[in-house]
Amino acid sequence: MTSSRKSTLLHLGVLALLVVLFFVLPPYHAGNLSRIMVLAIYAMGYNLLFGYTGLLSLGHAMFFAAGMYGFGLTLNLGGWPVPLAFVAGVVCAGALALVIGLLALRTAGVAFMIVTLMFAQTGYLVVLYFGTYTRGDEGFVIQQAQRMLGGFDLTSETGRYVTALILFAICFLGLARLVQTPFGRTLVAIRENEERTRMLGYDAGSHKLRALIISGAVSGVAGAAYALLFGYVGATFATVQYSIFPLLWVLLGGAGTTIGPLIGVFFMFYLIDTSSTYTNAYMLIAGVVLVLLTVFAPQGLAGELRKRVFKWLP
Amino acid sequence: MAAVSILETRGLTKAYGGVLANSDVNFKLAKGKVTALIGPNGAGKSTFVGMVSGRTEATSGQVFFEGQDISHLPAHKRMQLGLAYTFQITSIFPGLSVHENVALAARRKLGKDSEALEAKVQAVLTRVGIADRAEQIAGDLSYGHQRILEIAMGLAQDPHVFILDEPTQGLAESEVDDFIKLVRSLAGETTILLIEHNMKVVMETADFITVLDQGMVLAEGTPAEIHANADVQAAYLGSTPHA
Numbered sequence: 001m002t003s004s005r006k007s008t009l010l011h012l013g014v015l016a017l018l019v020v021l022f023f024v025l026p027p028y029h030a031g032n033l034s035r036i037m038v039l040a041i042y043a044m045g046y047n048l049l050f051g052y053t054g055l056l057s058l059g060h061a062m063f064f065a066a067g068m069y070g071f072g073l074t075l076n077l078g079g080w081p082v083p084l085a086f087v088a089g090v091v092c093a094g095a096l097a098l099v100i101g102l103l104a105l106r107t108a109g110v111a112f113m114i115v116t117l118m119f120a121q122t123g124y125l126v127v128l129y130f131g132t133y134t135r136g137d138e139g140f141v142i143q144q145a146q147r148m149l150g151g152f153d154l155t156s157e158t159g160r161y162v163t164a165l166i167l168f169a170i171c172f173l174g175l176a177r178l179v180q181t182p183f184g185r186t187l188v189a190i191r192e193n194e195e196r197t198r199m200l201g202y203d204a205g206s207h208k209l210r211a212l213i214i215s216g217a218v219s220g221v222a223g224a225a226y227a228l229l230f231g232y233v234g235a236t237f238a239t240v241q242y243s244i245f246p247l248l249w250v251l252l253g254g255a256g257t258t259i260g261p262l263i264g265v266f267f268m269f270y271l272i273d274t275s276s277t278y279t280n281a282y283m284l285i286a287g288v289v290l291v292l293l294t295v296f297a298p299q300g301l302a303g304e305l306r307k308r309v310f311k312w313l314p
Numbered sequence: 315m316a317a318v319s320i321l322e323t324r325g326l327t328k329a330y331g332g333v334l335a336n337s338d339v340n341f342k343l344a345k346g347k348v349t350a351l352i353g354p355n356g357a358g359k360s361t362f363v364g365m366v367s368g369r370t371e372a373t374s375g376q377v378f379f380e381g382q383d384i385s386h387l388p389a390h391k392r393m394q395l396g397l398a399y400t401f402q403i404t405s406i407f408p409g410l411s412v413h414e415n416v417a418l419a420a421r422r423k424l425g426k427d428s429e430a431l432e433a434k435v436q437a438v439l440t441r442v443g444i445a446d447r448a449e450q451i452a453g454d455l456s457y458g459h460q461r462i463l464e465i466a467m468g469l470a471q472d473p474h475v476f477i478l479d480e481p482t483q484g485l486a487e488s489e490v491d492d493f494i495k496l497v498r499s500l501a502g503e504t505t506i507l508l509i510e511h512n513m514k515v516v517m518e519t520a521d522f523i524t525v526l527d528q529g530m531v532l533a534e535g536t537p538a539e540i541h542a543n544a545d546v547q548a549a550y551l552g553s554t555p556h557a
Binding site: 182186189199202203 | 367369391405414417
């Protein structure tokens with residue numbers, strides 16, 4: 001079996017597993033999984049930029065929040081229908097990524113980290129500044145009545161799971177395909193050696209900008225989906241914490257692998273969930289496990305699997 | 315030089331602060347030939363090809379490629395026009411397979427045509443003699459093989475002009491001989507601009523030689539002419555030229 005056949009089977013297998021899990025898992029865990037899938041979309045968006053293109057952003061919360069507020073505000077204040085508001089959220093995130101990219105991509109390395117961090121901080125302050133509309137830290141709830149799609153109730157456990165799974169599947173398969181295209185391969189080349197890539201005749205700058213826009217837009221999908229499925233929009237999601245999360249998830253799961261983000265989110269979610277049932281110091285346990293993983297599995301869970309067992313892992 | 319020139323520089327100058335790395339270099343590259351650029355360390359050879367390829371911005375002067383003024387084009391646009399460049403310090407994609415390294419070089423032109431791409435990669439790897447290492451990770455190759463891989467990446471682009479910056483540096487004697495054969499086999503197929511310290515390589519491959527010294531063109535001519543040139547001997551050996 002060729003590597004590409006294997007990876008197609010793997011991706012379809014993961015999706016099939018997620019379908020099966022819905023029927024066998026108790027409701028509590030199925031609910032968790034809906035949330036994990038939405039957050040995994042965010043992690044996948046981040047992974048395209050960090051894992052594949054080699055650009056470490058510390059400001060992705062601004063794209064997540066742009067998707068969330070773009071959706072929530074047009075729905076709540078503008079009275080837009082759900083699909084249109086959702087598209088608005090994604091477009092907001094993509095457009096923000098374009099503007100940020102034009103400015104931030106003039107820098108590289110540590111400077112890029114700091115510039116994105118600063119822009120995200122600005123984004124957070126903008127949310128607070130326009131508190132009249134955004135309700136600032138307090139945030140606002142999206143009423144259950146608004147979270148309907150053609151008679152389909154998105155607040156029910158099933159509605160949530162199905163929506164999260166469909167969105168996850170689109171992003172998962174789409175990104176898995178994207179990184180195999182000549183465009184995706186060029187992103188990897190930029191990560192590995194940008195100067196060489198440029199001297200092979202590729203426009204590295206435009207590739208990085210496009211990667212950032214896609215990454216931002218996918219993060220926006222996650223932000224909008226989060227607001228849609230869990231009914232809350234708040235400034236917490238624009239804080240630096242939410243910029244660090246995707247980095248941790250991707251590092252844990254395996255940067256530059258297609259299944260790493262899902263594994264990373266899943267692992268961290270249940271690490272905190274499980275440890276918090278035993279002790280109040282659950283963050284301590286999480287911290288120790290993270291340190292151990294970074295020391296013993298620096299390429300993340302999927303990355304180590306690829307290195308040791310499944311060399312074909314995409 | 316009577317031959318048709320494919321690449322030309324006029325008054326190309328690079329100043330680093332007050333130091334002139336290149337001053338007023340007028341150079342013509344004969345189409346389909348191998349031209350060697352030689353000169354003592356610090357003569358400005360790498361700076362010169364840096365300005366030609368677009369890696370280094372020129373302080374003044376112009377570069378013409380196939381009749382077109384490319385002085386203000388960024389490096390990747392120049393590569394798209396048909397220049398290819400190998401680095402003096404080996405620059406490959408160490409984390410990717412040998413196959414993917416060459417595929418990246420070929421893919422810009424062949425795009426999504428995966429059959430043509432595969433054929434191209436195989437042909438190039440066979441030509442330089444590392445086809446059996448296609449699946450190896452490039453960073454695991456020996457230094458000599460990494461240099462050869464970089465040349466393969468250049469060839470995969472089917473360049474009109476192929477700039478090689480000290481390609482034999484650090485190669486073993488036998489590898490140097492293979493390199494000489496390879497360059498000879500390319501004669502007529504493409505135009506080569508070779509920066510080289512190894513005089514054996516220069517004398518056995520070059521049709522023309524240009525000598526740079528202190529950022530300026532000191533002499534130009536066939537290997538035999540350069541060999542007999544007193545100024546060149548002086549520049550290399552430091553002796554006083556005969557009056």
